[in-house]
Amino acid sequence: MSRFSANRSAGAPPGTMNPQNRSATAPPLTKGTRNPAWKQQPWLIPSLIWGSLAAVVLGMHFYFPPIPAPRTATSYSTSADGFKALYEILEQDAFVYRNDAPLDRLMELVDPDGTQLLILNPPRIPNEAEWNSLYSWVNMGGRLVYAPPPGEVDSLGPFEGEITPEQGPADDRIPPQLNLPLGGRFLWWPEGEVTSTPGGKVLVSQDGSPQAVMVNAGRGSALFVASPWIFSNQLLTYGDNSALAYELIREAAGPGQSLDDVVIAFDESLNTRATPQMMGVLFQPPLRSISVQILLLFMLYGWWNSCRFGPTVVLEETSQREIVEHTSALGRILWRSADCQFVLFQYLRYWLTEYRLQEASGRKRRLSSRLQNDAQQVDQALEAIHQAEIAAMTPRLGHREAARHIRALSVLGQSLQR
Template sequence: MNQPSRKKRERRNAGWVWLFFLCLLLPLHLWFPELGTGAMDDSYSSSASGKKAFYLLLETETFGAERNRVPLNVLIQSLDYDETLCLLGPARYPSPLEWASLLAWVEEGGRLVIAANHEHPEFEIVPLDIRVSYLDETERENIPRAKSEKMNEARLSFSQNEVHGLLESQATTVFSDAPSIIWETNAQVESPTGETLISAGETKQAVKLRHGIGEIVVAASSELFSNQSMVDGGSVPAYRLIEAAGAADYVVVDEALNASGTSKVVALLIDPTFRPLTIQLLITLLIFGWWRSTRFGPILSSHILPRHNIVSHTDNVGNLHYKKGNGRFLLYAYVKQLFTQLHLRNFRGEEHRVIDPIARRMKKDPQQIKSFLKQAAKHTKSEKIDRHQMGDLIRQLSEIRQAAQPGHSKD
């Protein structure tokens, strides 16, 4: 059995490579890796630091939960006073103008929960005299440590070595069903008034304040709402912290601050809004590349051109000269080739040494053949020769050519 050629084997292997990459792209509709410069800990993220699990919990436990992606000033105009707005570890904190809109909405009865982002937890609400700041060295040492599991000891020791790294502390709460929890923090809430909901040692970690007829809950860390915290049993205290602002019937989780607080130079095409379109474009480009680089099916017979031989070439040249109607060029080429073959230039003045043997074989007068050759050479210099005349001259020249070969004679 004949083995396939190397080129065919390479073509077959290349087809498997294209199919492999196509199979990698198709599952991206269901699962997409965390890439880009956007926030990796928002409510869309399934990573350990993301908050997707908590958002799904809100959808289950409340009458309604939704994400917001419009600017806060626009959102406030559509929020009802029985809804709870959650800012859970935003990539940026509200601007002074946005704070003014938020506080005005809370004063009229709205409920706000804001948890600091551990990467930059410092922010301040000036009208309420409340701020979140980093723990100093003394406060970090006095916070009671949580008994971490062995699998978390390496991460804990690494965090403790950082100046503002997260600490796993044993915190106390006012919630009856979760009086003690593991609280990861690197900051504290400073507020002369307000009710302390969660504390770690002597530091306040979550505080509730009343503003007008609304409520505001400020937390020093958003790690309690992460997917990892939901796995470790933090779902109950996280939900109770949302309830502390009021009955959590309708909850809005803000993503506008995450979207506007992160660079979109690279992450725009893999943003959740445009991600399906990006995947479809990649699949289309992949299929187009596969189609252009691989031959599907047998080669079309119409694309195989027959190989031309010398006879076909001669026929084509003759047809071109026939259509042109001028045989001078063909006659010139034939006379030149014949004179070269007879070596007439080498016998100038003694042409009879070449012509006499030819005349003897043709049984003609040598002077007659010499006159005919002169006439044929003269015709090659004329502007145009009729093709019939050219045919007669070449026919007679061919007889001379045959007679010039030894062993040929005209019978």
């Protein structure tokens, strides 16, 4: 039984539904039913979204989530704690480059033989997997110079040592004592000391506290320095500190080795995981207000592109277009085509078929009859057709050359129709 007949059998008036069937079907729209506001005004939801985003951006003027400052302790940096000066000093006597290979894949990506890796003031201490990779790399002949970030306790992984800031020289004003063939005026900023390094050779100490210790491991060696400041741009400018930093790097290259015999790699793999330089600069207090205003402009631009302003423009549908409009549209399409040879070839074939000039042997006779036996015009027509045929076989044909031949054939066709 149909729903209509069921309603009639229940005594319901025509056009209404049985109450038992209302749960299965939606109620019909009546005269008083209205669509939701978001359907009547489709711009409402995008405006609310973009408005909320703009409000969040404006709120950044009052509260901005903390973003760490960009790191300056890198070999690219010319700031006080950077290592750009050391990089350029070593570059004069050795092949120096920056290593971006992850430390846990060092054995796969960096050859240990004749390579010296410098890890100076990284943003964090290496984890267990990275220390194991460094230990294996040193055992296979690699040379390591490691200076941890200040204030961090570093157990040095499998090297069985420790760098701790809790211990150090009792009087840091005492000049450092060197176990190196070097003399001069030095300044050392301690950040702790190197302890518990079995079999290690102390190269630099201060007030009896080991500051730079050389440890042999397998075929290679590792130099652990308690403080990274001796390699920094600021301390290299003091006295003979640049000679001390150079001598430490040279000593880490191995006995009897010079810097000409090794490749020096400044590790930047740990720095790549810190705050990006551009992000840190743009959202630090000096430029934060300008960056927030630029973000707000992007919000307004997104809102402007997501909303429709003014009444809907109704496109007039026409059943047909003028032949001139079709010709212009086709001409624009063909002009944009990159295959000019194909366009000229198709037009030439159409043109020869239109004037029945497909056969080369009968062209002169047909052209003579159409051009009233004018020998000069016949020769010019044959030459134009011949040049167009040659151009149609050219692999790389320019737009202007193809257009010139098509125009010449079109003008010739007008002469043949007279």
